[in-house]
Amino acid sequence: MKRRVVITGMGICAPNAIGLPAFRQAMFQGVSGLRHLPELEALGFRCQVGGIPEISEQILHEYFSTLEIRGLLSTGLIYGTVAGIEAWKHAGLVMADAENPHWDSGIIFGTSILGVDKFRESILKIDQGNVRRLGSTAVPQTMASGISAFLAGKIGCGNQVSSNSSACSTGTEAILMAFDRIQNGMADRMLAGSCSDSGPYVWGGFDAMRVVPSGFNEEPERASRPMAESAAGFVPSSGAGALVLESLESALERKANIHAEVLGGAVNCGGQRGGGSMTASNGKAVQRCITEALRTTGLKGAHIDVINGHLTATARDAEEVFNWSQALGRSGADFPLINSFKDVLGHGLSASGSMECVAAILQFEARQVIGNRNATDLHPEISQLIDPSRVPLENTPSSPETIAKASLGFGDVNACVIFKRYD
Known part of the structure; x- marks a missing residue:
């Protein structure tokens, strides 16, 4: 067992x-x-x-x-x-x-x-x-x-x-x-x-x-x-x-x-095919990584309350949000709250995933979702796909039960872990 x-x-x-x-x-x-x-x-x-x-x-x-x-x-x-x-x-x-x-x-x-x-x-x-x-x-x-x-x-x-x-x-x-x-x-x-x-x-x-x-x-x-x-x-x-x-x-x-609690997750690689490269993610691979993480935990897309994305402040951010939307089957006002901590932490490269996981977990105890303070001019491709309120600029009171965190790396490699509140 x-x-x-x-x-x-x-x-x-x-x-x-x-x-x-x-x-x-x-x-x-x-x-x-x-x-x-x-x-x-x-x-x-x-x-x-x-x-x-x-x-x-x-x-x-x-x-x-x-x-x-x-x-x-x-x-x-x-x-x-x-x-x-x-x-x-x-x-x-x-x-x-x-x-x-x-x-x-x-x-x-x-x-x-x-x-x-x-x-x-x-x-x-x-x-x-x-x-x-x-x-x-x-x-x-x-x-x-x-x-x-x-x-x-x-x-x-x-x-x-x-x-x-x-x-x-x-x-x-x-x-x-x-x-x-x-x-x-x-x-x-x-x-x-x-x-x-x-x-x-x-x-x-x-x-x-x-x-x-x-x-x-x-x-x-x-x-x-x-x-x-x-x-x-x-x-x-x-x-x-x-x-x-x-x-x-x-x-x-x-x-x-x-x-x-750590419910599970998944890792994979896009093989630098289908638009993926040494520096860019294969969108299908990102979606598969998220859906596999859901499968291993027994969750559905509707069960994810908060996303902490990789979201590096590049032109690929809108595509990452699209990949989350496709994998979870959610868009508009139904999309989970989403944030990135790189606005205050920068991109910590190999340290980014672990630093951001610590911050993501702190949201459970604080019963707040940390805001995206520099997303004041939300990318139009994102605002067309999801309700802008799902990208809060300020800390938002919330009691999430589940938080999904993804990290995407050079070489077209992906990892997604799902955390759950422990009561």
């Missing part, structure tokens, strides 16, 4: 706030984490706006030893560690003792690019003939599984410890991978999440592709405009989100605080 899976802990390291209490306040107050970055201006970037979590020395010393901090350059590793450990503690869990790992606890924590700054430092030292000066942390800071391995050592997890990488769908996919492992009885709890490095070496390729906005450098808080007619491209950002998934039996036995 399949086990029910719930969320008992969450952690966040986002451009607009670090730590769950501050993040909750920032999201519901519409605090933007996007700002003008002089470094990008000096380097000649077209888009000089970005989102970077502000890590203080106090935060570093709270999560890392003095020895670990020495030579620590991987921003993604920092963000992921902060979010992951916060989620673990938020769930009321403790670190394993020195001899016995938590055999029933594992980690799936993904990323797309880790340790770019450390790579740069290492390349320069090697080219200068200083390979002996690389130090012992170059490998764990730059290997793809560095974040999951580092967290496993901090917490002491003895179950599966792995990292996934599926571009912008990484975080949502990690949650579904953890869900499958618990549902099938292979673990009692899993720490799932994702992180992304920050800075020009990560974002430069997007600037070169001209998929980012260049007209809002003096108005950074207006730069990311999901579902708006004036949307001119996504604003790159970084950070990490983390969730503790746990079997319902384990959570009840521990008397843990349950924030939501």
Whole structure:
């Protein structure tokens, strides 16, 4: 018999706030984490706006030893560690003792690019003939599984410890991978999440592709405009989100605080066919991913109360809304409330799914749907398909029973997870 899976802990390291209490306040107050970055201006970037979590020395010393901090350059590793450990503690869990790992606890924590700054430092030292000066942390800071391995050592997890990488769908996919492992009885709890490095070496390729906005450098808080007619491209950002998934039996036995239930979901790929490409989604594949997520959960399209879309503030936003409409069989005033958090978070790339899942779940407890503050000029293709009231500009009182969250990534990959209120 399949086990029910719930969320008992969450952690966040986002451009607009670090730590769950501050993040909750920032999201519901519409605090933007996007700002003008002089470094990008000096380097000649077209888009000089970005989102970077502000890590203080106090935060570093709270999560890392003095020895670990020495030579620590991987921003993604920092963000992921902060979010992951916060989620673990938020769930009321403790670190394993020195001899016995938590055999029933594992980690799936993904990323797309880790340790770019450390790579740069290492390349320069090697080219200068200083390979002996690389130090012992170059490998764990730059290997793809560095974040999951580092967290496993901090917490002491003895179950599966792995990292996934599926571009912008990484975080949502990690949650579904953890869900499958618990549902099938292979673990009692899993720490799932994702992180992304920050800075020009990560974002430069997007600037070169001209998929980012260049007209809002003096108005950074207006730069990311999901579902708006004036949307001119996504604003790159970084950070990490983390969730503790746990079997319902384990959570009840521990008397843990349950924030939501994970009903299920689906992942797929459009094969870069039918209009899909390395940078664009195959619409049919997106629809199939959503309908498969519904099938696995036993829900119908009519059961979805809120959608948190991928919605990156590009020309593809209207098509994504169309795909939701087709998959759910709903339009006009019957369409669910829909929002995107990239107006205040920017596009966190591989971290986007996990950060946005944390924010989506907070809506259950707040009994509010977070507004789309920059969608003031709703795209006409969207307003023709659904009632504009379904894209609220301000926080909207609501008590959703179900929230569907999708993440769509480079390479035409998709992930959709469905959360349910737990009473």
